[in-house]
Amino acid sequence: MKRIITLLALSLLVNSCDDGDLTQENISFDAVTVQRCTTNALLYKLKENEALIFEARNITFPTETTSQEINISATNRIIYRFYNSTVSAATICESIPPAIPVVTEEWTATGGKIVINTTAVKSTNDTDNSSKITGYNHNITFKNITFNKVNGTQVYETFTFGDYVMSTKTLPFAFTKIIKQCSVTKQLYDKNSSEALILDIDSALIVNAVTPLNTPRVGLISTIKNKLTYRLFSGLLTDDYFCNTTFPATPAISEEWIAVAGVADTSGMIEVTTTANGNAFKHTVVIKKAKLKKGNSDFLLGDNYIYGELLTTN
Known part of the structure; x- marks a missing residue:
């Protein structure tokens, strides 16, 4: 009987020992906002005495709608840390971190992919249905990520890190609404010192004849005729740039x-209303429901964007 009890006790002891196999300890930061250190390339999420750190040293977060996939490496590291007390941003971001709290456990990712899907963040004007890009959201996910732990490894097929939002300066669109026209090409443009809105207008829309009441000349935006282009410049813009x-x-x-x-009758329309202005003619150009695009990003000019007024003579 004693031998049986001894064997049972030994069996329980052996089964209770850690054999080095995987232990599924759950890391959950789903309800935590992604933050970034201002002095380095660390993105992180904090929860009480836990930290999930993404060192994005060799990663560019673009200002356009796109996707990228990067290998986890020595310069693009993912680290999970458990501390002996509450952790704060100072613990993560300071070049000389405080002595407390102390890291009691650390997991380091040794393999996997970093997937970043970037989309534009927009604000919409409900009055005219125009929109502006105010930033870019970078949704970050780790695929097939393997963590090295003290007692083995742990693999996540898909691990959602979260959304990192970067604000951006909105396009100024500080135009004079006074349109100029090139004498040879008949191209229209409005400009200030740093930006231009250029319209390769169909010549049939600018005619020195008064349009009937509520009957403007109408054209459709295309990639050649009535091509509309917005440009923002890094230097001083003058009239010498045009024509x-x-x-x-x-x-x-x-x-x-x-x-x-x-x-037609839906989007990207140009309307020109011509009135007499003494011995000249005033052409008021309105762009309706136009969408401007760069790469995969876009914004709306609005239902009725007043491009401006052009004066011509016979």
Whole structure:
């Protein structure tokens, strides 16, 4: 009988020992906001005495809608830490971290992929249905990530890190609404010192004849005729930039947005109303429901964007 009891006790002791196999300890930061250190490339999530750290040293977070997949590596590290007390941003971001709290356990990712899906964050004007891009949201997920732990490894097929939102300066659109026209190409443009809105207008829309009441001349935006282009420049923009055979290289273009082709009675329409102005004619150009696009990002000019007024004479 004593031998049986001894064998049972030994069996229980052996089964209770850690054999080094995987132990499914759950890491959960789903309800925690992604933050970023201001002095380095660390993104992190904190929860009481836990920290999930993403060192994005060699990663560019783009200002356009796109996707990228990067290998977890020595320069793009993922680390999970457990502390002996509550952890704060100072613990993560300071070059010389405070002595307390102390790391009691650390897991380091040794393999897997970092997937970043970037989309534009927009604000919409409910009055005119225009929109502006105010930032970019970078949704970060780790695929097939393997953590090295003290007692083995742990693998997650899909691990959601979360959304990292970067704000961006909205496009100024600080135009004068006074349109100028090139004498040869008949191209229209409105400009200030740093941006231009250029319209390769159909010549049939600018005619020195008064349009009937509530009957403007109408055209559709396309990639050639009635092509609408917005450009933001990194240097001083003057009238010398326009009306040349080709556009000069300076000032350099920092952003270019091109309107998508219009659909009759639906979107991307140009309306020109012409009135007499003494011995001249005033052409008021309105762009209706136009969408401007750069890469995979876009924004709306609104239901009725007043491009401006052009004065012509016979």
